[in-house]
Amino acid sequence: MDLCLPPLVLLLLILPLANPVRGSTDPPDVSALNVMYRSLNSPSQLNGWRSSGGDPCGDDWKGITCSGSSVTRIELSGLGLSGTLGYQLSSLTSVTYFDISKNNLNGDVPYQLPPNADHIDLGGNTLSGGIPYSISQMTDLTYLNLAHNQLHGQLTDMFGSLHRLSLLDLSYNQFSGNLPQSCGSLSNLKHLLLQNNQFSGSIGVLGHLSLEELNIQNNQFTGWIPNKLKSIRNLKIDGNSWSSSPAPSGMSKAGDVSSSTADDGNQNSGMKAAAIVVTVIAVLVLALLLMALVKRRSSASSHYLDDQYSQNRSSTPLVDNELKGSASSIDIKSTEAASLGLTPAPTDAGKSVSDNEFANKFHSRRSTDRPPLTIYSSSDLQAATRFFSSSCLLGEGNIGRVYKATVSDGKVLAVKKIETLNLSGTYDFMEIVSDISKLHHPNMSELLGYCSESGYKCLVYEYQWNGSLHGFLHLSDEYSKPLTWDTRVRIALGTARAVEYLHEVCSPSVIHKNIKSANILLDAELNPRLSDSGLSVFFEDTSENLGPGYNAPECTKPSAYTLKSDVYSFGVVMLELLTGRKPFDSSKPRIEQSLVRWAAPQLHDIDALAGMVDPALRGLYPPKSLSRFADVIALCIQSEPEFRPAMSEVVQVLVRCIQRTSINKRTGGDLTNSHSTRSEDSDGYY
Numbered sequence: 001m002d003l004c005l006p007p008l009v010l011l012l013l014i015l016p017l018a019n020p021v022r023g024s025t026d027p028p029d030v031s032a033l034n035v036m037y038r039s040l041n042s043p044s045q046l047n048g049w050r051s052s053g054g055d056p057c058g059d060d061w062k063g064i065t066c067s068g069s070s071v072t073r074i075e076l077s078g079l080g081l082s083g084t085l086g087y088q089l090s091s092l093t094s095v096t097y098f099d100i101s102k103n104n105l106n107g108d109v110p111y112q113l114p115p116n117a118d119h120i121d122l123g124g125n126t127l128s129g130g131i132p133y134s135i136s137q138m139t140d141l142t143y144l145n146l147a148h149n150q151l152h153g154q155l156t157d158m159f160g161s162l163h164r165l166s167l168l169d170l171s172y173n174q175f176s177g178n179l180p181q182s183c184g185s186l187s188n189l190k191h192l193l194l195q196n197n198q199f200s201g202s203i204g205v206l207g208h209l210s211l212e213e214l215n216i217q218n219n220q221f222t223g224w225i226p227n228k229l230k231s232i233r234n235l236k237i238d239g240n241s242w243s244s245s246p247a248p249s250g251m252s253k254a255g256d257v258s259s260s261t262a263d264d265g266n267q268n269s270g271m272k273a274a275a276i277v278v279t280v281i282a283v284l285v286l287a288l289l290l291m292a293l294v295k296r297r298s299s300a301s302s303h304y305l306d307d308q309y310s311q312n313r314s315s316t317p318l319v320d321n322e323l324k325g326s327a328s329s330i331d332i333k334s335t336e337a338a339s340l341g342l343t344p345a346p347t348d349a350g351k352s353v354s355d356n357e358f359a360n361k362f363h364s365r366r367s368t369d370r371p372p373l374t375i376y377s378s379s380d381l382q383a384a385t386r387f388f389s390s391s392c393l394l395g396e397g398n399i400g401r402v403y404k405a406t407v408s409d410g411k412v413l414a415v416k417k418i419e420t421l422n423l424s425g426t427y428d429f430m431e432i433v434s435d436i437s438k439l440h441h442p443n444m445s446e447l448l449g450y451c452s453e454s455g456y457k458c459l460v461y462e463y464q465w466n467g468s469l470h471g472f473l474h475l476s477d478e479y480s481k482p483l484t485w486d487t488r489v490r491i492a493l494g495t496a497r498a499v500e501y502l503h504e505v506c507s508p509s510v511i512h513k514n515i516k517s518a519n520i521l522l523d524a525e526l527n528p529r530l531s532d533s534g535l536s537v538f539f540e541d542t543s544e545n546l547g548p549g550y551n552a553p554e555c556t557k558p559s560a561y562t563l564k565s566d567v568y569s570f571g572v573v574m575l576e577l578l579t580g581r582k583p584f585d586s587s588k589p590r591i592e593q594s595l596v597r598w599a600a601p602q603l604h605d606i607d608a609l610a611g612m613v614d615p616a617l618r619g620l621y622p623p624k625s626l627s628r629f630a631d632v633i634a635l636c637i638q639s640e641p642e643f644r645p646a647m648s649e650v651v652q653v654l655v656r657c658i659q660r661t662s663i664n665k666r667t668g669g670d671l672t673n674s675h676s677t678r679s680e681d682s683d684g685y686y
Contacts, residue, residue, distance in 0.1 A: 025057040029071040032088040033061070039086035040105075045079050070094035074114075077121070078102040085110045101125070101145065108132075109146070111466070116140055123147040123169065130465050131170075133158050133525050145169040147193065152410060153465070156524050157182045167191040171215065174198060174410060179205050194219065195236065203229070216240065373437055374449030378456040381405060381415055388417060395468075395518070399538045404463065413448065416459040429457050436534035439506070443498035445521055445531040464521035464529055469573070473517060473614075474582055482616030486658075487526055488577040489629065493654040494528040495520055499570055500647035502533060503563050513539040513561060515569040516550050516583075517576050549583020549595055553639050564641035570650070571636025575599055578629060580614030596637050603634040625657045 033056055037049045048054075048061040057066035065073035072094050081103040090112035092098075098114050099121040108129035113120055118140045127149040135144070136158035147169040154177030159165070165186050171193045178201035186192075191213040192206070200220040207226030214232050218239035225237060384405035385392045394402045400419040406412050418429075429452055436447045436459070449460040466472075469491060472483055483491070495515075502510040513536040521529040540558045542551050542565070552568035554560045572583050575595050581588075583595045592598045602608035609630055613621065632653050635645050 024069045025055050025066065025071065026069050026094075028091040029094070030054060030056060032086070032091040033064070033071070035086040035088040039084045040081050041083040043079070043081055043083075045081070046076070065097075067094070073097040075099045076103070081105060083107075089113050090115055096140070108465070109151070113138070118164070119143040121145040122149070125149050127151060129153070130524055131155065131158065136161060138162070140164060142166045142188075146173070147171040149173055151175060152412070153524070154178075155180050155183075159183055160185045163187055165189055167193075169193040170197065171195045172197075176200065179203065181205055184208060192216075373433070373447065374460065376449050376451045376458070376460055378451055378453045378458075380407065381417075381451055381456070381458055381460075383408075384413070385415060397532075399535070405460070412463045414445075414461045414463045416461065418457040418459070432534065432537060433459070439502070439510070439533050441498050441501045441530075443494040443528055443530060444501070444533050445529040461531070462529075465524050466522035466526060468518050469520040469522060469528070469576075470517035472522070473576055473580055482580075482614065482618075483526075483577075485617055485621035485625070489625065489654060489657045491520065491522070491526070491528045492574050492577055492629075493651065493658060495530055495573065496570065496647055496651045496654055498528070498530040498533070499566060500651050503566070503647050509563060510534065511536050511561065511563055512566050512569075513542055514546060515566055515573060516546055517573050520573065547583070552641065554641055562641060564644045567636050567644045567647060567650070568641075570647070571633050571644075572596060574629065574633045574636065578614065578626075578633065579612050580616055600634065600637060603630045628653060628657050 030053065034050065034052055034054070037043075037046060038051045040046070042049075042051055046062050048056075048059050054061070056064045056071055057069060063074055063076040063079075064071055065075070071092060074092075074095055075097065077099050078101070081100070082105065084105065084107040085100065087110065089098075089110050092114040093116055095114035096117055097119045098117045099119070101121040102124035105122070105125040105127055107127065109122065109127050109132055111132045112134050113132075115138060117138065120138075120141065120143065123145040124147070127146070128151065130151060130153040131146065133156055135141070139161050141162055142164050144165060144167065148171070150173065151170070152174035155175060157180040159180065159182040163185070166188055168186070168189060168191070172195070174197065175194075176198040179199065184205045184207075186209060189209055190211060192209075192211055193213070193215045195215045195217040197219050199216070200222065202223040203216065203221055204223065204226060206214070207228055209229075211229065211232050213234040214229060215234075215236040217236045221240040221242070223243055225242070229235065382388065384407045385403040388401075388403055392403045392405065394404050394414060396402070400417045403415045403417065404412065405415045433447075433450045433452070440446070445464065446462045447459060448462055451458040451460070499512065499515065502512055510533065512530070512533055514532045515530070519531045521531055523529060539546075542555055542558070542561055546569065550569045550572050552561075552565040554562075555565055572595065575581075576583065579595065579599060581595050585593055585595070599612060602612055606627070609626065610623075613619075613626065632645075632650055635643070636650065638644050
């Protein structure tokens with residue numbers, strides 16, 4: 001072989017060897033930027049970017065800065081970009097600076113942004129929706145700018161852990177409601193810009209902050225300006241409804257810059273001291289009277305509350321305190337149930353009078369303390385949904401479609417347009433509306449109104465900003481995941497409480513007939529809201545509405561569907577939460593296509609169970625909580641309906657799962673991969 005090669009050829013051969021690290025950008029960063037590029041409609045102004053593969057660090061993609069093989073900064077301000085930001089930003093774990101401001105981005109703020117960023121700027125776009133609750137976990141954040149968008153809704157209590165935040169700019173949006181209490185935890189906040197929104201209520205929560213700039217102009221705030229805030233050099237408060245009455249102690253009216261004389265101050269101090277003495281004496285007298293009253297009643301009623309609690313616990317869906325043991329004295333029908341403290345559901349005949357009376361009173365009370373339903377005209381709903389445009393379509397079921405609707409006052413709703421009224425018996429649409437209007441539970445989607453006109457039968461519900469559980473678990477192209485183990489258990493618990501309410505509080509009991517992950521909606525804080533309650537009259541053949549994998553084995557004909565069939569469907573949802581798999585997946589090997597058939601034999605095998613867990617959890621879960629969760633699933637999906645537990649018993653065990661997780665967090669133990677400091681964030685996300 002002739003080794004006398006031309007110098008240019010030798011140079012071309014040597015150069016790649018001299019720079020071996022070129023082209024070694026971390027694969028998760030590459031994948032996330034590929035998705036982002038496609039979601040931005042593959043804009044030509046992003047030089048070097050690609051929709052698949054590529055080397056952002058080695059090829060100098062526009063706006064990308066790297067350190068080694070990791071992307072650390074993304075700066076794409078003012079480039080005329082459109083589209084959305086995609087769903088994989090949480091993979092950009094080394095990005096600390098993220099600026100996509102002054103573009104034409106639309107859609108919601110992505111649920112998960114680069115998790116370790118300290119600078120986020122999305123201002124000057126057309127983003128809609130609310131602020132994702134996952135921001136509450138971004139503890140490194142120092143700068144957050146969401147100004148000049150179309151964001152709306154109320155702020156949730158998401159600021160408690162953002163102790164480093166220095167600037168928060170939410171100006172020129174459509175936010176409403178009171179400022180959350182966690183705003184008072186922003187100990188390093190210097191610049192707070194809330195102008196030109198629709199915030200209301202008091203700003204007292206800001207009273208202890210050491211701000212250098214506060215702009216709250218053109219909102220609907222009321223009350224007084226705390227004295228400490230009045231000393232801010234850059235303070236803008238015009239355009240609100242400040243109180244003209246005398247300010248409470250420690251507060252001052254907006255615009256009142258006068259001070260009291262020394263004599264007035266001494267006089268006020270004396271009056272305040274006297275008032276305090278009188279108040280203390282009154283409180284002491286009242287306390288003594290209450291102690292005497294309690295002592296008198298203690299001997300006669302010391303067991304009454306305990307007994308009443310024991311009788312009625314299975315009928316109380318909203319119990320948040322720790323539940324201990326089973327309240328039923330009925331014999332356990334299986335050794336599995338006995339090991340969990342579960343009992344079969346009591347029959348109607350076995351219910352005590354006090355149980356039924358309690359259920360009736362609870363149901364009646366909850367039915368009357370809600371505002372009346374709003375009656376919408378078809379023209380109202382047409383305008384709110386752009387004439388039921390496909391661009392507003394949220395989902396489609398066998399009885400109709402659901403649309404996102406924005407009504408004239410800016411409120412966002414979900415409208416279920418019923419396409420068929422093949423009702424059984426003597427039911428008509430208004431009877432259905434009346435029945436649904438009586439159902440109220442914190443974990444159920446609330447009916448707000450309806451439309452009943454020729455050709456238009458619609459049910460109007462509150463809109464849930466985080467879509468459905470099905471989306472989070474199975475639609476990775478549209479949702480960011482994963483949900484943490486703690487969040488999954490809490491979603492299961494909230495849903496179980498809603499079903500318990502339908503089964504054991506409502507009188508007569510309400511069978512849901514459509515429990516599946518697509519009907520478990522998630523609000524801004526990922527609390528579950530069970531939808532389609534009260535619509536069982538439409539679901540004669542549950543195999544059609546539930547879809548494959550959810551239907552209990554006994555449901556070979558409509559009349560066979562019972563409360564215990566709902567329990568089975570709920571057990572399948574729990575399996576989805578455990579495994580991340582669909583109830584039926586034809587893309588899997590034949591033996592794994594049916595989730596229940598594949599999973600049921602493995603639920604009591606510790607080693608097999610660990611292999612079934614959703615890989616997205618990355619092994620971050622408490623093993624004992626996982627085992628207890630799996631035991632409940634095994635009972636719920638039993639083929640014999642009589643051996644499935646009552647929903648009140650399922651609630652009890654799920655509460656203990658939550659307690660187990662909480663104990664582990666406090667002690668730092670019993671977590672697989674417990675060395676990870678981000679293993680279980682209490683508010684939901686990695």
